[in-house]
Amino acid sequence: MTTIDTLLHGRWIIPMTEGDPCLDHHSIAIHEDRIVAVVPTEQANSTYRAAVERDFNEHALMPGLINAHTHAAMSLFRGLSDDIALMDWLQNHIWPAESKWVNEDFVLCGTELAIAEMLRSGTTCFNDMYFFPDITARAAKNAGIRACVGLIVIDFPTVWASDATEYIDKGIAVHDSFRGDELITTCFSPHAPYTVSDQSLETIRSLAHEMDIPITMHVHETAHEIVQAVEKTGTRPLYRLHELGLVSPSLLAVHMTQVEHDEIEMLASSGCHVVHCPESNLKLASGFCPVAELYKSGINIALGTDGAASNNDLDMLGEMRSAALLAKGVAEDPTALPASSALRMATINGARALGMDERIGSLEIGKQADVIAINMDRIETTPLYDPVSHLVYSCGRDQISDVWIAGRHVMKNRVLTGLDEASIRQQALQWSRKIGSE
Amino acid sequence: MTTIDTLLHGRWIIPMTEGDPCLDHHSIAIHEDRIVAVVPTEQANSTYRAAVERDFNEHALMPGLINAHTHAAMSLFRGLSDDIALMDWLQNHIWPAESKWVNEDFVLCGTELAIAEMLRSGTTCFNDMYFFPDITARAAKNAGIRACVGLIVIDFPTVWASDATEYIDKGIAVHDSFRGDELITTCFSPHAPYTVSDQSLETIRSLAHEMDIPITMHVHETAHEIVQAVEKTGTRPLYRLHELGLVSPSLLAVHMTQVEHDEIEMLASSGCHVVHCPESNLKLASGFCPVAELYKSGINIALGTDGAASNNDLDMLGEMRSAALLAKGVAEDPTALPASSALRMATINGARALGMDERIGSLEIGKQADVIAINMDRIETTPLYDPVSHLVYSCGRDQISDVWIAGRHVMKNRVLTGLDEASIRQQALQWSRKIGSE
Numbered sequence: 001m002t003t004i005d006t007l008l009h010g011r012w013i014i015p016m017t018e019g020d021p022c023l024d025h026h027s028i029a030i031h032e033d034r035i036v037a038v039v040p041t042e043q044a045n046s047t048y049r050a051a052v053e054r055d056f057n058e059h060a061l062m063p064g065l066i067n068a069h070t071h072a073a074m075s076l077f078r079g080l081s082d083d084i085a086l087m088d089w090l091q092n093h094i095w096p097a098e099s100k101w102v103n104e105d106f107v108l109c110g111t112e113l114a115i116a117e118m119l120r121s122g123t124t125c126f127n128d129m130y131f132f133p134d135i136t137a138r139a140a141k142n143a144g145i146r147a148c149v150g151l152i153v154i155d156f157p158t159v160w161a162s163d164a165t166e167y168i169d170k171g172i173a174v175h176d177s178f179r180g181d182e183l184i185t186t187c188f189s190p191h192a193p194y195t196v197s198d199q200s201l202e203t204i205r206s207l208a209h210e211m212d213i214p215i216t217m218h219v220h221e222t223a224h225e226i227v228q229a230v231e232k233t234g235t236r237p238l239y240r241l242h243e244l245g246l247v248s249p250s251l252l253a254v255h256m257t258q259v260e261h262d263e264i265e266m267l268a269s270s271g272c273h274v275v276h277c278p279e280s281n282l283k284l285a286s287g288f289c290p291v292a293e294l295y296k297s298g299i300n301i302a303l304g305t306d307g308a309a310s311n312n313d314l315d316m317l318g319e320m321r322s323a324a325l326l327a328k329g330v331a332e333d334p335t336a337l338p339a340s341s342a343l344r345m346a347t348i349n350g351a352r353a354l355g356m357d358e359r360i361g362s363l364e365i366g367k368q369a370d371v372i373a374i375n376m377d378r379i380e381t382t383p384l385y386d387p388v389s390h391l392v393y394s395c396g397r398d399q400i401s402d403v404w405i406a407g408r409h410v411m412k413n414r415v416l417t418g419l420d421e422a423s424i425r426q427q428a429l430q431w432s433r434k435i436g437s438e
Numbered sequence: 439m440t441t442i443d444t445l446l447h448g449r450w451i452i453p454m455t456e457g458d459p460c461l462d463h464h465s466i467a468i469h470e471d472r473i474v475a476v477v478p479t480e481q482a483n484s485t486y487r488a489a490v491e492r493d494f495n496e497h498a499l500m501p502g503l504i505n506a507h508t509h510a511a512m513s514l515f516r517g518l519s520d521d522i523a524l525m526d527w528l529q530n531h532i533w534p535a536e537s538k539w540v541n542e543d544f545v546l547c548g549t550e551l552a553i554a555e556m557l558r559s560g561t562t563c564f565n566d567m568y569f570f571p572d573i574t575a576r577a578a579k580n581a582g583i584r585a586c587v588g589l590i591v592i593d594f595p596t597v598w599a600s601d602a603t604e605y606i607d608k609g610i611a612v613h614d615s616f617r618g619d620e621l622i623t624t625c626f627s628p629h630a631p632y633t634v635s636d637q638s639l640e641t642i643r644s645l646a647h648e649m650d651i652p653i654t655m656h657v658h659e660t661a662h663e664i665v666q667a668v669e670k671t672g673t674r675p676l677y678r679l680h681e682l683g684l685v686s687p688s689l690l691a692v693h694m695t696q697v698e699h700d701e702i703e704m705l706a707s708s709g710c711h712v713v714h715c716p717e718s719n720l721k722l723a724s725g726f727c728p729v730a731e732l733y734k735s736g737i738n739i740a741l742g743t744d745g746a747a748s749n750n751d752l753d754m755l756g757e758m759r760s761a762a763l764l765a766k767g768v769a770e771d772p773t774a775l776p777a778s779s780a781l782r783m784a785t786i787n788g789a790r791a792l793g794m795d796e797r798i799g800s801l802e803i804g805k806q807a808d809v810i811a812i813n814m815d816r817i818e819t820t821p822l823y824d825p826v827s828h829l830v831y832s833c834g835r836d837q838i839s840d841v842w843i844a845g846r847h848v849m850k851n852r853v854l855t856g857l858d859e860a861s862i863r864q865q866a867l868q869w870s871r872k873i874g875s876e
Binding site: 076078079080082083084085086089113116117120279281282283284285287288311312313315318322325326328329331332333334335336338339379380382383384385386389390393394396397398421424425428429431432435436 | 514516517518520521522523524527551554555558559717719720721722723725726749750751753756760763764766767769770771772773774776777817818820821822823824827828831832834835836859862863866867869870873874
């Protein structure tokens with residue numbers, strides 16, 4: 001018998017490995033921060049003696065969900081201004097609110113609120129883009145959630161930095177201070193083609209290469225953005241990024257609601273990743289990302305919620321469902337983006353986009369033990385013919401019962417073990433009283 | 439002091455009356471099956487002495503949700519066959535499964551399962567279309583949920599009836615046996631233009647007029663259906679229905695994903711109702727109902743989940759969210775279908791479509807006490823600037839805490855008072871073992 005830390009017995013295990021859609025009555029053996037085996041329960045019982053052993057007789061176990069694009073701290077603006085046109089929303093609501101309210105405490109409180117929501121809905125890793133990435137990183141580390149913290153760059157002054165050089169320098173400092181951290185990684189996050197200059201983008205490309213980190217950027221979010229870019233630069237933003245050498249396996253192009261045929265070829269041949277944010281794209285009427293076409297061309301598509309201000313939640317289960325449903329409608333093809341593909345978007349594809357697929361995104365020996373348990377013992381998931389279908393089309397976020405990250409049990413039967421929900425809500429309430437009184 | 443049965447104190451009340459989007463610190467006074475007052479809590483406390491008094495200090499209270507189109511019993515097929523083209527799905531999966539399995543017990547078990555799910559997600563009234571409507575009606579009555587039971591008519595033999603005459607005769611018998619029932623009403627439910635003859639439709643129109651009940655019908659669900667109709671009859675289905683005198687305030691036209699400009703005018707001027715089923719339309723890639731355009735023309739639009747086999751849930755909160763998001767994407771306008779309009783679709787518009795807006799759909803004196811409480815005291819609905827926004831964009835079905843129908847407390851702090859969830863799940867499991875073993 002081998003002694004290990006944790007043994008989880010699952011009624012169903014969806015490992016997200018090739019060729020194993022769903023394993024019946026299997027167990028996950030975890031030691032320290034890693035998965036040491038995924039084997040039939042009988043075999044697990046005769047092989048391992050575990051300090052902690054838990055039965056999930058009515059549950060599916062799967063890798064934690066990866067939110068490939070969000071602005072966590074913006075949760076404090078959840079529901080502040082809805083049903084408004086994008087530029088009106090940005091220019092008259094969000095940007096003024098940000099310039100008035102965003103500071104270190106705002107980012108700390110907003111990020112903690114977001115992390116609590118993410119853990120409660122099965123997200124174990126998120127790719128963030130916001131001001132004060134040092135605060136975001138610290139909040140994630142304290143909560144025990146994995147984060148790829150975006151080193152934001154934007155060509156106008158904000159409370160975080162005054163010009164591109166300062167954004168980049170402060171970003172590098174954040175990167176350096178979390179180098180080698182087990183939970184925190186970084187990426188460059190130039191905001192969008194229309195807010196970052198060629199010069200800054202060239203610097204970012206070269207630094208990202210040197211530091212071996214990805215680049216996340218809003219690209220082709222709206223048709224309007226493209227019209228303006230063509231007027232100003234004579235070329236569509238994706239071509240400009242291509243000329244600057246940014247369209248590569250290091251790039252996570254977020255949104256991509258406007259894509260021409262030759263651009264799909266460019267994305268596919270370059271190995272660039274697309275982050276699809278269906279609910280935000282719908283809510284802001286940004287356009288439809290042609291997910292089925294991108295998939296067919298072999299492009300790696302990850303999934304993101306975007307910030308709670310334009311969604312208005314950070315629920316990756318719901319986002320998978322929206323993605324799977326919308327892809328069919330947009331492609332006029334009910335076989336587009338089947339449940340299993342939506343599940344890949346929210347797990348292994350996200351890991352691949354972040355360059356972390358050696359460590360997370362599936363349940364495999366040697367990978368980090370980022371695992372979630374989903375309780376299928378509910379009216380809403382009765383009957384059950386196929387757990388993969390239910391995970392995408394029927395489960396609610398409240399059915400996520402347990403979450404482990406790097407082997408640590410961060411949510412135990414719906415209770416967060418490392419965060420104080422009441423105090424997070426209290427802090428958020430105080431912030432919202434100030435913000436809402438305007 | 440007036441003595442009444444129940445007094446509900448709400449932190450927020452969203453009555454769905456004109457001009458009252460949200461009332462702070464108000465109370466609902468209920469006596470027997472009716473609402474006797476909606477007044478400020480202070481006033482309620484000094485006016486009423488109630489047998490039961492309950493505080494909802496963190497909750498929004500609103501009228502129960504009205505699911506204007508579903509096939510309740512099909513919940514037993516939830517997740518049985520997904521990601522398949524519509525005609526393949528119908529002809530090779532659903533219709534064979536129905537002809538093999540549907541009987542009185544199937545409809546009873548499936549409907550009870552559906553009712554449990556609907557109550558748990560705040561639905562207090564549903565408009566059903568399925569075989570054995572007598573069983574559906576009895577299941578609804580036993581559970582204490584309001585139902586408009588569709589008297590289905592379809593021009594081919596099924597286990598319920600062998601020809602149009604028998605469908606209609608059996609339908610009338612069901613209608614007669616529930617005449618005057620406080621919870622059960624009926625409507626005619628001819629399946630679709632392509633499955634019901636002119637002669638049957640004329641009979642239905644005249645009977646519906648005589649019996650003073652509405653007509654619910656799938657109309658223009660897909661482009662394919664229209665192409666086939668034009669080939670066969672030389673005209674689009676809606677025009678055929680118009681010629682037959684069916685396009686009137688009595689008609690609930692379900693789906694309407696294909697609508698030309700003159701058809702919008704016809705729908706608007708006739709007073710016909712449209713039932714929008716966004717998630718089913720997406721999942722089956724049936725097309726996009728132009729909700730924003732229909733709204734602008736003044737057409738009354740209600741909301742339905744369709745059956746769980748093509749959704750795969752009966753969650754009207756989720757359906758509202760999908761409707762509000764999708765309408766913006768389709769209209770390319772983020773101001774399309776704001777949260778308050780989505781809420782109307784799921785409440786008062788549904789009541790109006792069913793001809794029941796004198797009795798249900800809003801919280802007003804004299805109306806039936808169909809009320810739901812939604813707990814906003816959660817990470818997912820923090821902070822809260824506007825409860826209407828949260829109800830549509832942020833709440834999960836698990837936040838519905840309590841449900842009253844006709845003054846009876848049918849769900850108390852998430853526990854169904856009139857249904858045995860465990861036995862419903864057990865029955866469904868037995869059915870799914872048989873169905874899934876095929």
